[in-house]
Amino acid sequence: MRMGVIDVGSNTVHLLVVDAFWGAHPIPASKHKVDLRLFDYMDEKGAISDEGSARLLGFVRECLDVAEDYGVEALMGFATSAIRESRNGDDILERIRKETGVELKVLPGADESRLTFLAARRWFGWSAGRLLLVDIGGGSLELASGLDEDPDVALSLPLGAGRITREHLAGDPPKPAQVKKVRKMIRAEIAKVMRDLNKVGVPDLYVGTSKTIRSLARLTGAAPSGEGIYTRRTLARDDLKEVLPQLAAMPQAKRAELPGVSATRSLQVLGGAMVVEAVMDLAGIEELVVCPWALREGVILQQLDLIPAP
Structure with missing residues (x-):
């Protein structure tokens, strides 16, 4: 079909x-x-x-x-x-x-998180063990963790890359004091839900989806998209910490010249990087493995499950 x-x-x-x-x-x-x-x-x-x-x-x-x-x-x-x-x-x-x-x-935020988790689970399979998913869009941040196809916890926070940029990071580039204030706010919001994630068990694999995470992975040395979706790509916390101050000091036009950062994403890549780095810090994630499947694939997979076997 x-x-x-x-x-x-x-x-x-x-x-x-x-x-x-x-x-x-x-x-x-x-x-x-x-x-x-x-x-x-x-x-x-x-x-x-x-x-x-x-x-x-x-x-x-x-x-x-x-x-x-x-x-x-x-x-x-x-x-x-x-x-x-x-x-x-x-x-x-x-x-x-x-x-x-x-x-x-x-889609309610929790369903968005749940369906993206389903896509990641199907991509990596059962052998990956317990997954913790990090997905950041323009308007929201989705976090989910679990062992099965339906996560034990599925959360959505109003910390999308576009929202953070639009509401909190005025200026090109924003002032250092402004960046510091936003960093504190982001971490406070994420810290509120860490207990919900931690109480369901220690993950075996940390997974990142979304264009923002793919861009950050490419920016920190991951293979370009031309090498295909089956190429393993990762985003390391130490690498992200290293590039964050550089992103914060750059105007939008300079960010657009970086590998993996398109002109349309150059404005919000700083906000996205700040959110992802905060999640990785607070959850103790050393490395995210990039998953090429995300919400759209999760919606399709859920629909496929409704088709009767031939």
Whole structure:
């Protein structure tokens, strides 16, 4: 079966098309995305503007055309923190449903964490033992830990790379005192949930997903994407600590010249690095192993589980 999933994230909106069959792993067939940055369209009252809503609607229509061109039989869609927190998110999704027929499901933060954990578990397999997952998006940070496919604990915190940058790291680059203040805030928020993670057992493998973590791994020496998804990539805490002061001192234009940091991610890579480094410090993580599968794959895998065996 050829399946498609529309992922309305805080930074980008993706369409992933895969060939998926019962008992087999999903094989990517096509990708289509736009850097929409929905939080940038949100006003002071927490509502997404008409322009932002129109751009999202237009992209969903594009996705329908792409899905038709690629012979997609089943199309799913979901939205994460930007729509979840928007005052008019339900109205936007209802308009999309009426005008396109596409029903985008709003994922609660815990479900976002749980489904990303499922993707990591399937990627690494049972032999990896207990996993601790770190996933950072534009609007939220997801943490999960467990031994089975459904984690024992699945958490979502409002510490996304885009959110931290937008709300707390003004300036290009931000002032050192500002960075110090944000560092303290991030660590205080993460420390509040460490007991929930620690009480379920000591992980055997620490896993990182998301574009931000892949970028940080590349920045600190991991193999480029051209070497394929099966190449092992890691992010070491000591390496991240070494590059953090450099990122904090750089203007956005200089960050965009670094390996693994795209122009669209250069603004928020500092905020993302600060969050990831704080998690690694507080959880005692020396190294994250990068997982190429994340939330979109988790949604597809969950759907595949509903298909009866032939």
